[in-house]
Amino acid sequence: MVLYIIGLGLHDEKDVTVRGLELIKSSDKVFLEAYTSVLSVGKERLEAFYGRDDIIVADRDYVECQAENIYLPAKDGNVSFLVVGDPVCATTHSDIMIRAREVGVKVEVVHNASAMGAVGCCGLQLYNFGQTVSIPYFDDNWRPTSFYPRIKYNRMGGMHTLCLLDIKVKEPDFEAMKRGKIVYLPPRFMLVNESAEQLIEAEDIRKGGAYIPNKTLCVGLARLGQPDQCIIAGTLEELKEADFGKPLHCLVICGEVHEMELEALRPYLIENSTFEIDAEGSLFDRGETD
Amino acid sequence: MVLYIIGLGLHDEKDVTVRGLELIKSSDKVFLEAYTSVLSVGKERLEAFYGRDDIIVADRDYVECQAENIYLPAKDGNVSFLVVGDPVCATTHSDIMIRAREVGVKVEVVHNASAMGAVGCCGLQLYNFGQTVSIPYFDDNWRPTSFYPRIKYNRMGGMHTLCLLDIKVKEPDFEAMKRGKIVYLPPRFMLVNESAEQLIEAEDIRKGGAYIPNKTLCVGLARLGQPDQCIIAGTLEELKEADFGKPLHCLVICGEVHEMELEALRPYLIENSTFEIDAEGSLFDRGETD
Numbered sequence: 001m002v003l004y005i006i007g008l009g010l011h012d013e014k015d016v017t018v019r020g021l022e023l024i025k026s027s028d029k030v031f032l033e034a035y036t037s038v039l040s041v042g043k044e045r046l047e048a049f050y051g052r053d054d055i056i057v058a059d060r061d062y063v064e065c066q067a068e069n070i071y072l073p074a075k076d077g078n079v080s081f082l083v084v085g086d087p088v089c090a091t092t093h094s095d096i097m098i099r100a101r102e103v104g105v106k107v108e109v110v111h112n113a114s115a116m117g118a119v120g121c122c123g124l125q126l127y128n129f130g131q132t133v134s135i136p137y138f139d140d141n142w143r144p145t146s147f148y149p150r151i152k153y154n155r156m157g158g159m160h161t162l163c164l165l166d167i168k169v170k171e172p173d174f175e176a177m178k179r180g181k182i183v184y185l186p187p188r189f190m191l192v193n194e195s196a197e198q199l200i201e202a203e204d205i206r207k208g209g210a211y212i213p214n215k216t217l218c219v220g221l222a223r224l225g226q227p228d229q230c231i232i233a234g235t236l237e238e239l240k241e242a243d244f245g246k247p248l249h250c251l252v253i254c255g256e257v258h259e260m261e262l263e264a265l266r267p268y269l270i271e272n273s274t275f276e277i278d279a280e281g282s283l284f285d286r287g288e289t290d
Numbered sequence: 291m292v293l294y295i296i297g298l299g300l301h302d303e304k305d306v307t308v309r310g311l312e313l314i315k316s317s318d319k320v321f322l323e324a325y326t327s328v329l330s331v332g333k334e335r336l337e338a339f340y341g342r343d344d345i346i347v348a349d350r351d352y353v354e355c356q357a358e359n360i361y362l363p364a365k366d367g368n369v370s371f372l373v374v375g376d377p378v379c380a381t382t383h384s385d386i387m388i389r390a391r392e393v394g395v396k397v398e399v400v401h402n403a404s405a406m407g408a409v410g411c412c413g414l415q416l417y418n419f420g421q422t423v424s425i426p427y428f429d430d431n432w433r434p435t436s437f438y439p440r441i442k443y444n445r446m447g448g449m450h451t452l453c454l455l456d457i458k459v460k461e462p463d464f465e466a467m468k469r470g471k472i473v474y475l476p477p478r479f480m481l482v483n484e485s486a487e488q489l490i491e492a493e494d495i496r497k498g499g500a501y502i503p504n505k506t507l508c509v510g511l512a513r514l515g516q517p518d519q520c521i522i523a524g525t526l527e528e529l530k531e532a533d534f535g536k537p538l539h540c541l542v543i544c545g546e547v548h549e550m551e552l553e554a555l556r557p558y559l560i561e562n563s564t565f566e567i568d569a570e571g572s573l574f575d576r577g578e579t580d
Contacts, residue, residue, distance in 0.1 A: 014309040088410030111408045111515050113401030120378030132417035157443045225401050
């Protein structure tokens with residue numbers, strides 16, 4: 001009796017692995033996690049492909065407050081918990097694994113592609129990426145820039161930074177709640193354009209020179225791993241105006257860009273971009289960290 | 291007519307995605323890249339599963355010196371180029387994509403799990419990883435420690451470092467070549483134990499305090515994503531003596547370890563390990579990068 005946490009990859013029902021598909025078909029219960037990311041197809045398409053009509057959609061409330069409903073049934077039968085991308089890339093799934101193991105449930109992970117790996121398709125080398133940051137939606141009263149020093153530290157070390165962009169699914173509508181109704185706002189997925197705007201504002205607030213809005217090379221990516229994937233490279237000022245189409249979007253702020261990386265990026269560069277590549281020689285090459 | 295570069299994942303023939311499998315079955319030619327990593331099964335098992343008997347194994351020489359034999363046929367038919375893990379995680383595959391596109395060949399990537407993502411299964415959060423380093427085999431005359439300042443920079447910023455360990459496949463036997471014979475040495479895959487030994491030596495050479503051999507927490511991982519995967523956490527001095535079994539191995543040198551990460555790591559900790567967690571508060575938290 002096992003809790004299988006199965007990655008679904010990035011696009012549609014056919015991105016599951018053959019192993020994952022076999023496990024889903026033979027599981028007693030199947031849950032679909034539906035709030036840290038989304039596929040381009042819905043539950044019905046997955047059910048048709050898996051040959052079953054009993055997938056339970058687990059939203060944020062469900063996974064955070066009723067996780068035992070997911071892992072306890074794995075004491076008596078096999079349970080598949082389906083996750084977009086790879087299961088070990090989001091904090092939430094680490095939490096459910098720990099709790100399941102604590103009560104003696106065996107957990108197995110079926111890996112798959114994740115945005116954190118697939119981002120390498122733009123030509124930037126994955127091993128040159130530093131820590132990943134999340135860009136939250138700014139609102140009128142809350143404009144947090146805690147991502148800023150992390151981007152700066154990455155860039156000082158010559159590293160690229162993957163920025164994951166905010167997803168708001170099933171957010172309560174506080175105005176309606178004041179009137180005693182439980183209403184959810186429509187889902188929101190941050191666009192590269194919005195993230196570029198916020199990053200420019202963050203540099204303006206912090207003034208630390210982490211990046212230069214009209215010079216630092218950045219790469220916007222939309223619908224990573226999907227057939228209509230869109231990649232555009234340019235400065236933040238330029239990406240602010242670029243059209244990436246539908247979600248999901250993410251953004252990379254480049255550190256040092258090596259020759260082969262630039263070569264691979266070339267097809268995606270905005271014409272007449274004003275970007276400037278950082279002078280070669282990071283902290284390491286200059287030996288300053290020694 | 292497309293060159294499909296298809297990730298095979300980390301374990302066996304069933305780790306390919308359903309989409310990848312369909313493309314392999316319908317391709318006119320299929321190449322298997324066989325030197326940046328290995329699956330736990332060989333070409334024959336893949337051929338049986340794909341229902342074809344014509345897979346061409348492409349070793350390092352082939353991919354580096356005769357790459358056009360792989361991508362040029364994609365002008366007249368569909369070609370699948372199979373790669374262990376994810377195609378965008380190794381430099382070599384970036385090179386072949388650039389060259390194929392230069393001569394007008396359409397390239398599509400089918401993503402899959404890679405060691406760089408699956409390493410998150412040990413409980414360390416993927417977004418806390420800094421740049422990835424490679425640890426090459428030391429020999430009598432060549433003991434390069436260029437990975438050292440990178441690990442140090444990551445750790446100063448509180449980040450974990452994934453160390454990819456050397457793989458030597460089809461290395462020429464220079465002694466035999468002096469006698470006029472072309473002979474290859476047996477393949478070698480660096481073990482966690484060997485890497486721990488070399489890292490301890492590197493600290494001894496550089497003396498930069500990047501990590502402390504009997505204190506810094508590290509995680510050794512063997513056969514990532516395979517059913518007999520082995521994870522052991524402890525100091526370098528401890529991991530030097532631990533038994534991880536067969537290749538492939540990799541190693542993580544931890545930066546700051548957060549509470550939930552330590553909780554997730556606990557089942558893998560060596561009993562009575564002498565590790566000490568870095569004092570909380572990295573450069574960022576102290577605001578020193580601002």
